[in-house]
Amino acid sequence: MLLAELVATADAAAATRSRLQKTEAVAALLARADAAEVAAVVGLLLGSPRQGRLGVGWRGIAALPAVHAEAATLTIADVDAAFDALAAASGDGSATRRGDLLADLAGRATAGEWEFLARAILGDVRTGALQGVLLDATARASAADPARVRRAAMLLGDLGATAALALGGGDLDAVGLRVGRPVQPMLAASAATVAAAIAVTGRASVEYKLDGARIQVHRHGDEVRVFTRSLADITHRVPEIVAAVRALDVHDVILDGETLSLDEDGAPRPFQDTMARFGADAAGGLALRPWFFDILHVDGTDLLDEPLHVRLAALERVAGALRMPGVVTDDPDAAARLSAQALAAGHEGVVVKAIDAPYAAGRRGKAWVKVKPVLTCDLVVLACEWGSGRRRGWLSNLHLGARDPEGEYGEPGGFVMVGKTFKGLTDDLLRWQTVRFLAIETRRTASTVFVRPVTVVEIAIDGVQRSPRYPGGIALRFARVKGYRPDKPPGEADTIQTLRALLRDT
Template structure:
């Protein structure tokens, strides 16, 4: 039952009610029951509280392009230990039994019943209090900012009246989403709460990349508001994604015998927003990377459009103008300070391949071929990805071979009549690359190496996502593929997201995605997943991908079954 005190004539949403709801969700396995529970919870909320509650329920504090709070697991754990007069050994003993930092924090708080916190004078935490508290943490910057962030989070914990609030303050601080309520389920809950078509809710979410804002529009403006929703400048649109094609010929047939073939460069996908001289560049994960790419910003400023949203790829170049390795490009994307030092060392090139918005008009519903014409009318050919439109397999094959010879990854085949469908991975766009086995996996632990690598976290435990239990499950351990420079970087990054150390092993938050090549998938009794990769080696670190984009256990199972089928055919 909601606890909604009346303050100044308005009902106030308490944080504890969101926490209790999330606990209820965690205990439910039925998809429809979860949707109904959340729908009933959000339908009568005041609109500002609605926006925050929707984000909190899916484990988000802010829209994805806003800065992260930057506390890290070690900072959060340290605050919990200090506030509840615990110790590291006691905390990790509890964590070992729960496997969940939020739940472990709640158990620690339960031991003293939050008694020291009852002297706080501010009263019960509202969801606005929590939002404002985390916003202050995110904004802390400059010298001494980490100490300030920790002090602010410490103050937020002190205001928690109940152990369950501690649990979800910790989860929000770490960006954990382990109660199983995904963005897709929230789209359905919003549609149900306000009696609206699901397709319209999903479309608005894909256009705004903000479920909180989507819920606000749904409540205030209904069907017409959702239907009229357009791209919002400087709010990144969810990217349209491509399926893998078996080969070039099957891609051409799938797309009706005539298609556009675009060079697939070995770069980082970006979405570029422009309003006069103001430019923002967002990564595939909707992170604002504008400050890291000053020369790209200058290219966009010269585009002859008052306002526009483009899709493109940024690549790094060698001294002879050829595509440089992806990891060099990632050095540029990671650099936030002293960017100018790298501009001359690692030059970048921007290639546009689509336009989604121009001078106030949203273009995503126009067919690809028309968007392509509009793009060519706005930017010069030298900054558009090289493209061949053909119905002839031989022409496409020659184009493909040239792309590979020039150091590119392959081709993207596109349906000439397809609209741009944000957030959808479908068969209107098809990836064509040389055949070899790779998976995107997330690092969940790492072990110190030996010899000259003794100070580096060089042995990585790799996990795939299992949507059935909402967990990342280990499928292998890998210690090959990364350069020494990359190992130094990944060691530093892993330590920033470390949860605990046990001997030589460091357990980390699932934040870092890597692309992994392997020989085959095997059955394994050593891992919970029951599967393991044979001879895994890391191809590259995928800073541009979210942990939620990694391959699933079901994908590995499918590969295993396909391997078994091929062996049977061979015998």
């Protein structure tokens, strides 16, 4: 398949706000692709190459000479091979090697093709063909049941592999939970109060909400692997978590939980301390302590589809000493007491979980509801303004965007601006974000640097209010930065619909 066909499909998808038309366009493209091309096609459409990180940044792409082919001859296989070579480049001379590879690829692509490839490499493909559309398109192109496609994608943790399996005539029902292969984590909605959360879930397990990093731990015999919420393998970084799980009396297990570092008195350290230790290339410094709140598999038995009360009973048997503190109740007062205990211990609040709900991997439904006394939301940085006065020379005021999955206020799968803030930024954060945002700059004006929408920041707010200033019709009240969330991809940011719902709750 020619790359030009994919680019034309991406342009057609970007030109319409209709989810159905996007799905039909992408489905037609997938149906034409060879089986060996499907995973690469999906990666390009998502702006997430199947090879993972290619070691290429905005500056490297901007430095290339702007000389491109006149005719479209580049194939998907050509691009995939070039990406393989980019990902494999390492050691002395790797920067020069990547530069040569990029220059060759840019010279073989037309101007339009190279513009698309550059955005795909940088994760900035704005087609609206995000996961939901691609899942629906895969089902349509393969004539498979959409529910079966979605479940296979959940269990494989890889949309490209799922599409290749479906379009290759593979058995989607044969895809099962496998120890050692991470699945997408279940996500929580938000509520302003514990009583509001209980009203949604009914009888629930009310559990501490830590200001930590999400982990998913797989054990088979003595082999233990630890994954982040984005499914990255960080086993080598966290030997203390490996040791804790290896000490459990179990052979096969998949556990879901959080980790954070504690101070000398056993109180939680700030999230930034945990992430500094969590993200280090080698173990050292602060120790991490795991807490587990769910179990997906134990010794040959899958538990994904079991109600939460069954999973919690299994978790207690397997990892009771490492279980997240909590209580099962339908009494808002009892839930509020548990929340007060969590806050007194230095944690964020609680998560209220419907006791009869299955584990819905990769979804943010109403079965899990987090409650924090300080209302927070995860937003994406769209741009940053140069500071003045003492902050001159640093990027300061953040432009904040909420996710718009259905394109209610713009492009489906894009982001809609909901406010700005420079409050809560320490000198260390100002220095960090200046380096970070200049590295992912897409364009600028005299006062503002616009960036790829890939950086998630946790924002504390006093609520939201109606406002004609921004496209979504709302604005954040007293927004301040709580911290950056490098563990969260932009696809897990809060939606504009979630923020609009706060008009009723706050």
